[in-house]
Amino acid sequence: MNDSSWGAPQGAGYWGTPEMRAAPAGPAHDVHDAQQTRPMPIVPDVPDAGRDAQSRDDRDREAAHVSGPLFRDEKPQEPMSTPLPPPPQKKRAGRDLRAAIGVGVGLGAVIGVSLFIVKAAFIGVIVAAVVVGLWELTSRLQERKGIKAPLVPLAVGGAAMVVAGYARGPEGAWIAMALTALAVLVWRMTEPPDGYLKDVTAGVFAAFYVPFLATFVALMLTADDGSWRVLTFLILTVVSDTGAYAVGWRFGTHKLAPRISPGKTREGLLGAVAFAMVAGALCMEFLIDGGAWWQGLLLGLAVAASATLGDLGESMIKRDLGIKDMGTLLPGHGGIMDRLDSLLPTAPVVWLLLVLFVGSG
Incomplete structure (x- = not known):
């Protein structure tokens, strides 16, 4: 076997030497030339399957590394746990207890002093409470319901009711109550008739609810x-x-x-x-x-x-x-x-x- 069997002679190009190109074609010569002049096939680069799988694993590890903590001392975030229910709260009073106690002690002092020093002074305390109570009640009725119970005859009649009960007993209280109701009816006549019935009804109710019931405190005081x-x-x-x-x-x-x-x-x-x-x-x-x-x-x-x-x-x-x-x-x-x-x-x-x-x- 000579060296020509491994390929073209030295100095030959891709199509052989000039002598080869000029030589007559023949069967044997054609086979020999075909064997020596056949170009080498170009084989494309085929990636290795195992290496490609390995490279994908490497990319995944790199992505995991990039998406992980940026610093060495950082800890990965743990999944959030279910929040615990808030601790039960203790019952609390609905009002300011200190203020309530302070006001209660103050009212008790006023009542005690007026009650045991001069009885007439305690009658004044009852009258003041009645008038303020009537003002609160009639104001809320007008604000929330549009009911205009006349305050002036109620306040005057309520004060008279308490004093009459202390001075004349139950009979005086009843007479003052009747006169107060009549004053409410007459006073309301000075305004338009719309709502007259509900206004006078509320007025008579207020006269009974606040000053008439308060008169029994004055009746106790007469003993x-x-x-x-x-x-x-x-x-x-x-x-x-x-x-x-x-x-x-x-x-x-x-x-x-x-x-x-x-x-x-x-x-x-x-x-x-x-x-x-x-x-x-x-x-x-x-x-x-x-x-x-x-x-x-x-x-x-x-x-x-x-x-x-x-x-x-x-x-x-x-x-x-x-x-x-x-x-x-x-x-x-x-x-x-x-x-x-x-x-x-x-x-x-x-x-x-x-x-x-x-x-x-």
């Missing part, structure tokens, strides 16, 4: 031990409200009248009854001349019932008006009417039971 009777009335009402609030806030779970006052509970009512009965027994035994402890138990039970009904009654009025408080005069309490709500219906109850137990004295 020889009148100051102690009024003090017993105030203590029992306040203790009933306090017992209802304390027990209901701590243990209340069953609603008493959810459509009227959602905050009141049956447990609170039981607390009011228990606190008022204990206070009633103590007051009748040590403050009222001729009183007995068992009478105090009945008195406390009646006060708890009347105070609760009075509170629910004003809550009904405020719900109809769409308001929370009747006023803002007393910080932590609302308005004067928000403090008179349980006192007003309780006054005739205490007056009547004390007359039955120990006389009008």
Whole structure:
């Protein structure tokens, strides 16, 4: 085998030497030339499958590295866990307790001084509370319902009602009540007739609800031990409200009248009854001349019932008006009417039971 069998002779181009091109074609020579002049096939570069898979893995690792932490001390973010529910909050009072206590102590001091020094001064305190209460009630009626109950005859007649009850007894209170209702009817006639019926109806209601019921406090004061009777009335009402609030806030779970006052509970009512009965027994035994402890138990039970009904009654009025408080005069309490709500219906109850137990004295 010679060297020509591996390819073209030295110096030959792509088509061979000039002698080769000039040589006659022949069968044997054609085969030999075909073997020596056949060009080398061009084979395209075919990527290796394993190497390509490896390069893809490398690219994935590089992408993962790029998308990972930029610095060595960074930690990859962990998936967010389910947030924990907020811790249960403690029950809180709905009002400013410090302000309420401060105002209550101030009112108690005014009442105590006027009640035991000069009885007439306490009558002035009742009149002032009645006039402010009437102003709050008539203002809210006009603002929320467009009802114009005439304030002037109500205020004058209400003050006269309290004074007449103290000076002339129940007969004087009834006469003043009738005259006040008549004054409301006449006063409203000075305005157009539209809304007359609803205005005078609201006026007569306000006259009965605020000053007439307050007159029974003045009637209690006319007795020889009148100051102690009024003090017993105030203590029992306040203790009933306090017992209802304390027990209901701590243990209340069953609603008493959810459509009227959602905050009141049956447990609170039981607390009011228990606190008022204990206070009633103590007051009748040590403050009222001729009183007995068992009478105090009945008195406390009646006060708890009347105070609760009075509170629910004003809550009904405020719900109809769409308001929370009747006023803002007393910080932590609302308005004067928000403090008179349980006192007003309780006054005739205490007056009547004390007359039955120990006389009008």
